[in-house]
Amino acid sequence: xxxxxxxxxxxxAADLLGGKGANLAExxxxxxxxxxxxxxxxxxxxxxxxxxxxxxxxxxxxxxxLRRLEDAGGRRLGDPDDPLLVSVxxxxxxxxxxxxxxxxxxxxxxxxxxGLAAQSGDERFAWDSYRRLVQMFGRTVLGIDGAAFAxxxxxxxxxxxxxxxxxxxxxxxxxxTATYLEIVRARSGRDFPQDPRDQxxxxxxxVLDSWNTDRARLYRRKxxxxxxxxxxxxxxAMVFGNLGPDSGTGVAxxxxxxxxxxxxYGDYLPNAQGxxxxxxxxxTSTLADLARLDPASYADLRRAMRRLETHYRDLCDVxxxxxxxxxxxxxxxxxxxxxxxxxxxxxxxxxEGIITxxxxxxxxxxxxxxxxxxxRFDAAAERTVLARGLxxxxxxxxxxxxxxxxxxxxxxxxxxxxxxxRRETNPDDLGGMLAAVGILTAxxxxxxxxAVVARGIGRTCVVGADAVDVDPSARAFRTDGRVIxxxxxxxxxxxxxxxxxxxxxxxxxxxxxxxxxxxDAALAQAGEDDARALVxxxxxxxRHADAARRLGVRANADTADDAxxxxxxxxxxxxxARTEHMFLGERRxxxxxxxxxxxxxxxxxxxxxxxxxxxxxxRGVLEAMDGLPTTIRLLDPPLxxxxxxxxxxxxxxxxxxxxxESDPDDVALLGAVRRMHEANPMLGLRGVRLGLVLPGLFALxxxxxxxAVADLRAQGRDPHAEIMxxxxxxxxxxxxxxxxxxxxxAEVGVRGLRVGTMIELPRAALTAARxxxxxxxxxxxxxxxxxxxxxxxxxxxxxxxxPAYLDNGVLVVSPFETLDxxxxxxxxxxxxxxxxxxxPDLVIGVCGEHGGDPExxxxxxxxxxxxxxxSPLRVPVARLExxxxxx
Ligand code: ADP
Ligand code: MG
Ligand code: MG
Numbered sequence: 001x002x003x004x005x006x007x008x009x010x011x012x013a014a015d016l017l018g019g020k021g022a023n024l025a026e027x028x029x030x031x032x033x034x035x036x037x038x039x040x041x042x043x044x045x046x047x048x049x050x051x052x053x054x055x056x057x058x059x060x061x062x063x064x065x066l067r068r069l070e071d072a073g074g075r076r077l078g079d080p081d082d083p084l085l086v087s088v089x090x091x092x093x094x095x096x097x098x099x100x101x102x103x104x105x106x107x108x109x110x111x112x113x114x115g116l117a118a119q120s121g122d123e124r125f126a127w128d129s130y131r132r133l134v135q136m137f138g139r140t141v142l143g144i145d146g147a148a149f150a151x152x153x154x155x156x157x158x159x160x161x162x163x164x165x166x167x168x169x170x171x172x173x174x175x176x177t178a179t180y181l182e183i184v185r186a187r188s189g190r191d192f193p194q195d196p197r198d199q200x201x202x203x204x205x206x207v208l209d210s211w212n213t214d215r216a217r218l219y220r221r222k223x224x225x226x227x228x229x230x231x232x233x234x235x236x237a238m239v240f241g242n243l244g245p246d247s248g249t250g251v252a253x254x255x256x257x258x259x260x261x262x263x264x265y266g267d268y269l270p271n272a273q274g275x276x277x278x279x280x281x282x283x284t285s286t287l288a289d290l291a292r293l294d295p296a297s298y299a300d301l302r303r304a305m306r307r308l309e310t311h312y313r314d315l316c317d318v319x320x321x322x323x324x325x326x327x328x329x330x331x332x333x334x335x336x337x338x339x340x341x342x343x344x345x346x347x348x349x350x351x352e353g354i355i356t357x358x359x360x361x362x363x364x365x366x367x368x369x370x371x372x373x374x375x376r377f378d379a380a381a382e383r384t385v386l387a388r389g390l391x392x393x394x395x396x397x398x399x400x401x402x403x404x405x406x407x408x409x410x411x412x413x414x415x416x417x418x419x420x421x422r423r424e425t426n427p428d429d430l431g432g433m434l435a436a437v438g439i440l441t442a443x444x445x446x447x448x449x450x451a452v453v454a455r456g457i458g459r460t461c462v463v464g465a466d467a468v469d470v471d472p473s474a475r476a477f478r479t480d481g482r483v484i485x486x487x488x489x490x491x492x493x494x495x496x497x498x499x500x501x502x503x504x505x506x507x508x509x510x511x512x513x514x515x516x517x518x519x520d521a522a523l524a525q526a527g528e529d530d531a532r533a534l535v536x537x538x539x540x541x542x543r544h545a546d547a548a549r550r551l552g553v554r555a556n557a558d559t560a561d562d563a564x565x566x567x568x569x570x571x572x573x574x575x576x577a578r579t580e581h582m583f584l585g586e587r588r589x590x591x592x593x594x595x596x597x598x599x600x601x602x603x604x605x606x607x608x609x610x611x612x613x614x615x616x617x618x619r620g621v622l623e624a625m626d627g628l629p630t631t632i633r634l635l636d637p638p639l640x641x642x643x644x645x646x647x648x649x650x651x652x653x654x655x656x657x658x659x660x661e662s663d664p665d666d667v668a669l670l671g672a673v674r675r676m677h678e679a680n681p682m683l684g685l686r687g688v689r690l691g692l693v694l695p696g697l698f699a700l701x702x703x704x705x706x707x708a709v710a711d712l713r714a715q716g717r718d719p720h721a722e723i724m725x726x727x728x729x730x731x732x733x734x735x736x737x738x739x740x741x742x743x744x745x746a747e748v749g750v751r752g753l754r755v756g757t758m759i760e761l762p763r764a765a766l767t768a769a770r771x772x773x774x775x776x777x778x779x780x781x782x783x784x785x786x787x788x789x790x791x792x793x794x795x796x797x798x799x800x801x802x803p804a805y806l807d808n809g810v811l812v813v814s815p816f817e818t819l820d821x822x823x824x825x826x827x828x829x830x831x832x833x834x835x836x837x838x839x840p841d842l843v844i845g846v847c848g849e850h851g852g853d854p855e856x857x858x859x860x861x862x863x864x865x866x867x868x869x870x871s872p873l874r875v876p877v878a879r880l881e882x883x884x885x886x887x
Contacts, residue, residue: 002044003061005068006037006236016041018232020091023332030311032304032329036072037086037236038065040204042093045230048208062204066235073237078196082119083112085129085238087274088203090210092231095333096219100210100231101140103203104274105133105238109194113177125243127173128165132273134180134192137199141206142188146426152179164282166271200235207233215430221806222434222457224813239328241321242273246294249321251277251447252287254305257315257337257455258391258446259495259530260344260537264305267445273321277447283466284445300327308332313354314363315345317447336456338394339368340530343537357544358887364541365884366854366877371395371458372538373515373873375506377493384501386490387479389440389465391497392451396506397438397460398491401484403472405432412436419490421477423470425450433459438492440499442468442477460494468499495530510535515876516568542876545883546570551860552867553878554629556847560620563630566872570879573629574621575779575869576724576847579701580637582617583610591642595694596672607700614704615711622708622719629720631779631847631869633758634691634701634737636726638681643673682793687727687758692736702741706748713750722754724779729763731770738774756843759831760784768831772838779869780828782848782856786815789824816849819856829863845869854881861885 009017009025017025021039028034040058047055070076075084085107090100108116108130117126138144153165156172168176184192193199210216211231220227241249252266267284269277270293277284291298301320304327308316317335321328337345346360355363377383377396399417402408405428408420412435420436422429424443433439433453438460441450445464454461469478475486484490484501491500510531514522519539526532554575555566563574583591590606597603622630640646653670656662678684691698705721712719725737734757741755759765760781768778787793794816805811819825828846835842845867850856852870857878860868862885870878 001061002041002055002058003065004039004041005065006034006039009039015093015229016043016232018042018091018093018234019095019333020089020331021232021234024234024236026311027308027329027332030307032307033300033327034329035237035239036069037234038069039091040233040235042230042232045208045211045232046228049211049228049230054205054208059201062200062235066200069235069237077200078107078109078112079115080111081115083107083115083196085116086200087234087236087238088200088207089234089236090207090231091234092211092225093229094223094225095336096216096223096225100213100216101207102275103133103136103140103206105129105136106199106203107196107238108133109196109199111194112196120240120243122243124168124170124173125240127170127177128168128242129240129273131173131177131180133199134177134184137192137203138180138184138187140210141202142184144183144187148183148187149180152176152183166282204233204235207231215427218430218434226812227809236330239321239323239326239330240273241269241323242271243324245270246325247321247323248272248290249274249277249319250284250287250290251317251319251445252301252305253315253317253335253447254309255315255341255345255348257317257335257341258394260337260341260348260533261530262348264302265446267447277445283443283464294322294325297322297325297327304329309354313349313359315341336452338455339364339371339458340394340534342368343372343541344533347537347540357540358548361541361544361548361880361884361887364880366857366881367458369511369538369542369877369880370874372511372534373509373876375512376495376509377491377500378505378507381505383504385498386482386484386501387465387467387499389442389462389468389497389499390446390451391461391493391495392446392448392463393439393454393459393461394494395438395460396491396493396504397436398489398503398506399437400487401477401490402432402436402486403470403475403477405429405435407486408432409435419492421468421470421484421490422450423472424448425453433457438462438494440465440468440490440492442466442470454494460492462492462494462497462499465497465499511538514538515570542880542883545880547883548886549861549879549882550886551857551865551878551882552845553875553882554631554845554847554867554869555872555875556851556869557621557872559617560624562872563621563624566875567624567628569872569875571628571872571875572867573631573720573869574625575631575845575851575867577621577630577632579614579617579633579635580641582614583635583642587613588642592644592669594697595639595643595676596669598668600695603696607696611700611704611707614701615707618705618721619708619711622712622721623717625720626712627718627720629722631722631724631756631777632705633724633726634688634698636687638678638684638686639676639690639694640673640678640681643676644669646673646677649673682787688725688733688737689727691725692733698737699740699744702744703748706745706750706753709750709753710748722756722777724777725755725757726781727760727784728757728771729761729767731767731774734771734774758784758847759828760848761788762827765827765831768835769838772835772842775835775839775842777843777845778831778835779844780831780846780848780865782819782824782828782846782850783816785827785848786820786824789827790815790820818853819850819859821859825859825863828860828865832863832865843867852878854884857881858885 006025006028011022014022017039087104089102113130117123135149241247248270250268256265266287268290314334319331346363349355399419402418417437419438421440441463491504510526522535554573555571556576557563557566594606754776756775756777758781847869851868852874
């Protein structure tokens with residue numbers, strides 16, 4: 001079964017029907033006015049992709065479904081006297097806005113255009129529909145450049161002296177259609193198919209093919225949508241918004257998707273069809289205009305939207321058409337929204353009793369929270385306003401103006417921040433939109449392509465700035481007598497819709513202020529209503545996440561400053577304080593001396609010089625984290641990082657030799673560097689190995705930590721230092737270091753120091769039970785664990801073969817970004833289980849970068865870890881995500 005009528009489906013079959021088809025079926029089931037139609041399932045597309053030919057049974061199934069459709073309305077497809085027309089619409093499981101193809105008015109030809117004119121009593125409308133079909137069919141089925149059709153349309157408008165296509169009369173449109181038919185013949189080498197069924201079949205294949213266009217693949221990669229799902233194809237009886245001034249088409253949201261304000265929100269265009277709204281070719285009216293123009297249809301629309309919100313229990317967007325005063329619903333889905341709107345709407349729905357607070361938590365993401373931390377423009381700063389449009393996707397973007405997607409990608413590739421400026425955008429602009437920090441369009445409303453896509457990909461966006469006169473060929477825009485050329489810096493405020501000249505200073509967002517200074521301070525600063533509502537919503541959801549989550553959240557912080565910052569952002573300790581930077585800078589000479597030393601005394605004197613420095617560093621971090629666990633890792637990096645580069649040093653010695661000025665220290669150093677040279681240092685002398693081979697190194701670090709703890713305790717402070725040993729592969733390594741800790745801590749007289757290990761080698765995970773006997777805690781170092789499990793080095797592979805691996809599907813996402821749950825994750829699960837079996841009170845955390853990644857956090861929650869540790873700025877994200885994992 002490849003085909004299903006709208007009347008027989010529903011959301012439970014969304015995998016097969018795609019999002020659009022399932023939602024159309026769902027609306028049909030709710031009794032909303034949806035034109036009849038049927039869906040060709042994703043299974044047909046999957047089969048088509050597998051075999052390269054349309055599945056043989058499909059044609060027959062389409063015939064029977066089409067007959068049912070014809071019988072229901074008493075009209076036949078393309079009938080010369082009274083034609084049924086249909087739209088052929090793509091619709092995958094996950095919405096891919098503007099990514100795929102839609103063809104309207106299928107069924108019109110040289111004969112049925114007259115039937116349509118006679119039945120509707122509107123000649124102009126019939127020719128308008130026919131020229132649209134030839135245009136859309138030419139573009140999407142035959143692959144003819146859209147400009148080939150747009151140019152004659154512009155010329156016709158110029159010739160007749162009208163501003164927009166609605167003012168073109170029947171005669172002009174008939175001539176235009178003839179021109180279009182000629183263009184099709186000239187460009188594709190065949191005639192536009194006059195047989196309605198041929199049109200339908202070709203349109204279906206075009207939609208199937210659209211699944212695999214470059215831009216569709218790019219979008220899927222970005223959104224992590226698998227390539228093998230396929231799209232469904234919806235065939236839907238046409239209704240007409242271009243039947244005169246009492247008809248029209250629009251897009252609406254049940255709440256404002258940009259700010260989250262309650263109340264419906266949308267764009268409406270009288271006497272228009274389909275994509276006119278989204279394409280932004282005419283500036284649109286609002287729903288308030290519709291309410292004046294046609295109060296009855298507006299009331300019907302409101303009722304339908306309320307019904308949908310009740311049903312889906314979330315913000316919905318709808319596409320609708322009014323045909324001579326009759327409302328038709330053409331699409332709905334749970335709508336995309338900005339980060340701010342997500343937080344506000346989730347809490348609004350709680351207040352309205354539509355969802356629970358737990359559910360509200362699932363409606364927001366850590367990624368959205370990060371977006372709310374972006375700085376905003378300082379309203380108090382001197383600013384030159386160039387233009388005003390609609391704030392379609394918030395943020396403060398500053399960059400150089402560019403006028404085409406290719407330039408945007410090229411400039412961004414070399415590190416420039418760019419703002420993409422277009423008259424309006426279309427799906428071919430996606431690459432440029434992704435590359436840009438902001439997008440500015442002269443036309444279109446908040447539901448235009450630019451607005452929808454920008455919100456989806458989290459770019460700042462201002463649309464419909466109609467004072468902006470874009471001239472792509474001159475690579476410039478003109479506004480208010482000023483010319484802004486390619487490369488000039490402009491700034492966009494995606495909240496207010498303002499466009500500024502040059503760089504504008506930015507200030508912290510109210511949410512940042514909330515996180516660092518608390519809710520009262522943020523509310524006091526916030527001023528405007530939207531900001532206050534946002535702070536309130538974030539506070540409520542974050543507090544609920546904190547109450548719900550089982551995972552603790554710590555930070556990776558090496559310095560006292562970072563520790564303070566992390567604590568402000570809600571960290572409950574430090575999961576990783578690295579000590580290596582304490583050995584860099586001026587101190588490198590000391591460690592160099594210790595390494596090169598040829599006797600114990602010389603080495604010890606170098607360590608003695610390091611001791612007070614190390615002690616002070618550790619003290620600072622412990623002080624900032626007073627009362628909270630602070631995991632300090634002993635020295636980890638390979639030795640060579642502390643020594644001069646072998647080649648440089650060899651050259652220096654050789655040159656000095658030549659001149660007869662050789663320096664004995666350099667010669668000794670060179671000997672040492674040569675001795676210690678490793679072909680594969682990351683798998684060499686580092687971590688615990690270094691500590692065991694270079695006597696005194698770990699002892700120095702342990703003593704520094706013990707001293708710092710003793711000092712702070714003496715002052716009445718409450719330091720909770722935990723010593724962490726890196727790169728352990730065997731329980732015996734751990735035992736040796738532990739013995740050192742016990743000896744030194746007894747000497748210094750501090751008790752209760754906890755000692756644990758990183759689990760970052762497969763062998764450590766596999767022997768976790770033994771290691772647990774000598775460790776108080778485990779911390780998964782998932783960066784190294786990923787490298788050692790996969791056997792590749794992160795620094796080397798990212799450019800070398802990751803792009804190819806992502807292309808050919810070996811990887812869907814970098815395993816350094818999101819934990820490879822089925823591979824690396826198995827070791828995490830195994831080590832956790834076997835470690836705890838041996839030692840039930842074993843504390844287990846993770847300190848790799850995965851500790852801040854939403855999907856990985858969910859995995860760690862399920863695996864039963866005690867905490868995640870991430871960079872200070874990710875702490876709020878991790879708190880929220882850990883809460884979401886728990887509800
Ligand atoms: P997209 O996925 O890009 O939104 P759609 O398949 O929803 O594409 O089609 C775009 C627009 O075409 C719709 O919003 C609607 O206005 C118009 N359209 C589609 N099908 C019909 C139809 N049967 N009758 C009238 N208009 C239609
Ligand atoms: Mg649509
Ligand atoms: Mg490591």
